[in-house]
Amino acid sequence: MKIICIGRNYRDHAKEMNADVPEVPVFFIKPDNCLLRNNQPFFYPDFTSDLQYELEVVLRINRLGRSIKQKFAHRYYDAITLGIDFTARDLQRECKAKGLPWEISKAFDYSAPIGTFIPKDELGDLNGLNFRLELNGKVVQQGNTANMIFGYDELISYVSRFITFRTGDLLFTGTPSGVGPVNVGDRLQAYLNDRLMLDFFIK
Secondary structure, three states: OEEEEEEOOEHHHHHHOOOOOOOOOEEEEEEHHHEEOOOOOEOOOOOOOOEEEOEEEEEEEOOOEOOOOHHHHHHHEEEEEEEEOOEEHHHHHHHHHOOOOOHHHOOOOOOEEEOOOEEHHHOOOHHHOEEEEEEOOEEEEEEEHHHEOOOHHHHHHHHOOOOOEOOOOEEEOOOOOOOEEOOOOOEEEEEEOOEEEEEEEEO
16 A cells, blocks of 8 residues: 655645645655554654654545546545654755655655544545644644645545555645644644544654
C-alpha cells in the first residue's frame, strides 16, 4: 500500500506557509514504512531539530481504480480517520532552497501516525467534518472539511489520472493552519467530530 498526501488544500495553511494557492491538487507519496498505528509513541528522529505536526483527514481506498471519473469517486473509499503528516521542516526548507526533492523530510519511518478507521456511513455529512489537534491539552489546529480547496471526489479523480489506486491505499487530504513543532515529552490528541482518534506521546 501507499500513502498519497495532498499539499496546500486549505487556503489558510497555504497562507501561513507563504505558498501560492494551487489551481490543481498538489500531491506527494509516503511509503508504508511511514505508518504508525495503535497510538504507539513516536520517537523524535536524530536528523531534525524542527519536527512539525500536520493533522489531516484520511480516506481509506477500498477498490482498484485509475482514471476515475469524479462522479464515481465516492465509490472508491469506505472509511475515514485522522492522521498526522510529520515533517522535518528544517530538512524540507533546505531541499526547497536547493530545488531538490524533499521526500527526506516527509517519508521517513513512522512519520504518518493514523487512528482507527470509521465507516464513512457513520459520520453523517462528510463535507462538514470538524477535526482538531491538541498539544498537551491545548488546541493547536482545528479545521472543517467544508474548507478544503479540493474535495474528496475531486482529489481521487485527479490523482487517479497519474497513479493507480489499490485497495488499502490511504489518501491524506491536507492540513489546515496551525502547524507547528513538537518536542520530546509532548502529548498529541486528535479529535474527529469530538471523537478521540489519536492519543500518543513524543519520546
